[in-house]
Amino acid sequence: xxxxxxxxxxxxxxxxxxxxxxxxxxxxxxxxxxxxxxxxxxxxxxxxxxxxxxxxxxxxxxxxxxxxxxxxxxxxxxxxxxxxxxxxxxxxxxxxxxxxxxxxxxxxxxxxxxxxxxxxxxxxxxxxxxxxxxxxxxxxxxxxxxxxxxxxxxxxxxxxxxxxxxxxxxxxxxxxxxxxxxxxxxxxxxxxxxxxxxxxxxxxxxxxxxxxxxxxxxxxxxxxxxxxxxxxxxxxxxxxxxxxx
Numbered sequence: 001x002x003x004x005x006x007x008x009x010x011x012x013x014x015x016x017x018x019x020x021x022x023x024x025x026x027x028x029x030x031x032x033x034x035x036x037x038x039x040x041x042x043x044x045x046x047x048x049x050x051x052x053x054x055x056x057x058x059x060x061x062x063x064x065x066x067x068x069x070x071x072x073x074x075x076x077x078x079x080x081x082x083x084x085x086x087x088x089x090x091x092x093x094x095x096x097x098x099x100x101x102x103x104x105x106x107x108x109x110x111x112x113x114x115x116x117x118x119x120x121x122x123x124x125x126x127x128x129x130x131x132x133x134x135x136x137x138x139x140x141x142x143x144x145x146x147x148x149x150x151x152x153x154x155x156x157x158x159x160x161x162x163x164x165x166x167x168x169x170x171x172x173x174x175x176x177x178x179x180x181x182x183x184x185x186x187x188x189x190x191x192x193x194x195x196x197x198x199x200x201x202x203x204x205x206x207x208x209x210x211x212x213x214x215x216x217x218x219x220x221x222x223x224x225x226x227x228x229x230x231x232x233x234x235x236x237x238x239x240x241x242x243x244x245x
Contacts (some may be wrong), residue, residue, distance in 0.1 A: 044074025
């Protein structure tokens with residue numbers, strides 16, 4: 001068998017190789033540090049933020065395993081981003097959260113609020129409206145109009161038998177037989193009267209609606225005349241006062 005000559009181990013050659021490797025390592029490290037410095041100068045220093053590790057739907061309560069703390073460049077951090085996992089654990093989600101996206105305060109209900117109360121916009125009321133059979137395949141976050149139909153409508157005066165008693169109502173919960181919608185206190189009274197005196201239907205609304213005229217609430221009622229339900233034609237339908245008043 002032919003043997004190849006053994007390369008002699010020269011101390012000079014050994015240290016030369018070591019020096020070259022050290023130089024290359026230093027160059028790579030310098031480039032990495034330089035890139036990090038350039039990124040920090042461009043996007044801001046890294047800041048801790050809380051991100052969801054899985055999709056979180058409205059109504060869910062945040063568990064410690066649902067979130068993590070990540071370092072994100074400052075320019076990419078939202079103004080009201082949450083920075084501590086302890087701030088979100090146990091709180092109710094009111095707007096969808098997506099994996100890897102920083103959580104902001106507006107996506108969470110105030111600490112201590114649970115259930116439907118946590119999902120209601122400020123100043124609103126939740127009213128349960130039957131879905132009907134067959135009903136719409138509604139989901140939380142949908143927007144609906146609440147329509148009322150009265151048999152006592154008089155065709156002679158041009159009043160339509162069906163008209164909205166609430167518009168742009170947020171769906172906060174969906175059950176097998178009914179949906180809970182968020183309405184104003186005035187709309188809640190009209191919806192309750194419609195439920196007791198007529199037939200109520202939910203109509204799914206487009207997320208983008210044209211601006212409504214100033215001075216008219218979402219149900220088309222003049223704020224000065226909240227004692228009645230108005231049809232689109234402007235004719236008032238009297239609402240009896242609550243019992244005991």
